Amino acid sequence: MKIEYKYTTTGCRLVFDKNGTHTFGGDSPKIKFSGKKLNQTLHHFLSIDLSDSNSPIKAEGIEKVPLLYPLKNSGGGGELQYQIISNEEIMIHHISDFDEENFVNHNQFPSKNVIFQALDYKTERILHAVNGGFDRDLNEEDTSLIKDCDNGMPIRIGGNIESCQGKLFAYCKNPECANKEWNCNIPIIVLCPAAEWINKFTSIDTWGEYPEDVEFCFGICQDCGTIHVENMCG
């Protein structure tokens, strides 16, 4: 199964909607894991419904792409790489060594249906400014607009996203991938800041020991569709 990155000029953000077809949080999909052995809990961040035209990725033969991350023990910046084999199977190509300490105490986020809401030009421009692209204070109008956009830290999907440390570079660990180059540029498909977004619907201590400037970056190898995820700190 090859998942392909679909370049979209318009970025989106996650917005609660009971009719949304994407699922944030909740139990991991009941999927068989093959490949490298997993000793860690994988948190289910998001399942992307591929039938949504705003999806930043596409694939034939599968319906959803689950985004997973070993949140509990990866305060040091743990990396995970996996490939969607089918609706029923995920193959783990790489999982890094983990800290013994639990950085969060929960095994899953509360579940919520969400939609991908396209960002308008002005909002996207202000988000760029908030992320350091504009060396001046925002004016009152911009500050108010950004407040309604998760205080400038929405969970972003698609578009041309960069992390707080810039582009995502990683070595694809899929042994069958054609790209054997060290540090290939992996497009970020979802950028999830350890921010307030999730606190709108939960009373749990969502991020535990993770500081506010941590971002969870989900990217995709353009050659084989392997999902790469790591956390970065501003």
Ligand SMILES: [Zn+2]
């Ligand atoms: Zn690859």
